[in-house]
Amino acid sequence: MHESGPSTEPQHPIGVAAERSGLTPDVLRVWERRYRAVRPQRSEGGQRLYSDEDIERLRLLRLATLPGRRISQVVKLSTKELARLAEEDTTARSRAGLDEPVPLRVAGEGVEQALARVRAYDTVGLEWLLRRMAAVLGLTPFIEAVAAPLLCRVGDEWHAGRMTTGQEHLTTSLVRRVVIAAIPGVEAPADAPRLVVATPAGERHEVGALFAAAAAIADGWRVTYLGADLPAREIAHVAAATGARGVALSVVSPREPGPILDEIRALRAALPAERFLIVGGAGAAGLAAKLREAGIAVAERLPDLRALKALLPDTSPTARSGAWMCRRRR
Structure with missing residues (x-):
């Protein structure tokens, strides 16, 4: 009797794909966007649609990462290779007297x-x-x-x-x-473009900037991380001294947006035209219109830093998307 494999017809929304694969929608989106784990189709309304084959691959990728492998290590494997790896893991756990994969789930x-x-x-x-x-x-x-x-x-x-x-x-x-x-553990190549990351004077919440710096490093930038609450002139000086191609700022929740907006504008004026300036974080949304008027790129959430490289010369500032920090912060 002939047995066909999982259907390749795109028919399942992301909620169904997440439930059947055992992943959360957040992890599923990250694996799809950053690692191209699967490539779902889109409905006429723009909704992601996953096939049975996509879901089976996601399920196997989850199983492959549970014992401690990185997704970056296993995503290159074919679905057949992932199935073989999952079977080997199950056999090894059985021999060791373990019922379940160790600690991490999703x-x-x-x-x-x-x-x-x-x-x-x-x-x-x-x-x-x-x-x-x-x-x-x-x-x-x-x-x-x-x-x-x-x-x-x-x-x-x-x-x-x-x-x-x-x-x-x-x-x-x-x-x-x-x-x-x-x-x-993440090393950028010697010829990677340089980026300065900080928060402007008056913004003391550092974590959003740290997230941006870490993600940029992971995406191949050589980052100079300055931390929180830096005057525009100091940030511009570091950008010039390091030969940075651009500056990324995090703004979370400015109690007085006027002074911070002035600092950001001053930084834009101090940077050469060929160096981009991008502002992200939960507080960027309220400043977006005025920032864009000043020729400053805005990311209400953490930019996809592959897209950030599009801000290198000969591109115009634009909005980026991806997770940066939640909107509701103290």
Whole structure:
């Protein structure tokens, strides 16, 4: 009797694909966008549609990453090779007397586990979990699918009075530590374009800038990271001294947007025309119109840093998309 393989007809929306593959929609989008894990079709309305074959491949990729492999290591394998690898893993676990893959599930479950550790003030357990997820997912997917959503959830819980300021601060501190620790494992080529990342004077929230810097490094930029609250003249000086091709700024929640907008405009004026300036973060949305008027690119969320390279000479500023930081932050 002839058995056909999974259907190649695009028919399932992302929610169905996520449920059947065992991934969260966030992780699915990251794997699709950054690693081209699958290539779904689009409906007439622009909705992603996945085939049974796509879903089976995603399911196998998830299984391949559970024991600790990075998605970047296994995404190049064919679906048949992934199925063989999953079978080998199952056999190895059975021989070792293990019923399930070790610790990590998927990013969505990881975020829930991290929240439980935050509520319990379990700093050791939280840091271990975050480091594990960063190792398995890779730096940029970890930021987009775990770190940023976790900080958003903690921020929401703080606003609702269900978490303390101490819990919010310990989460931010550990996320920052894990991201910084993961950066040395990503090396840009010697001839990579240079980028300066900072927050402008008056913006003291650093994490969004750190996320942008880490993602840029992972995408092949040589980054000079300056941290928070830098005057325009200092940022411009560093950009000139390092030969940077551009500057990326993070703005989260300016209480007085006027002075920060003035700083950003001053930086644009201080930079040569051939150096791009892009501003992102939750606070960028409220400044977008005025920034674009000044010839400054705006990313309300973390740019796809492959697209960011399109801002190198001979391109005009434009909006970019992708996860940067949640809108609701203190």
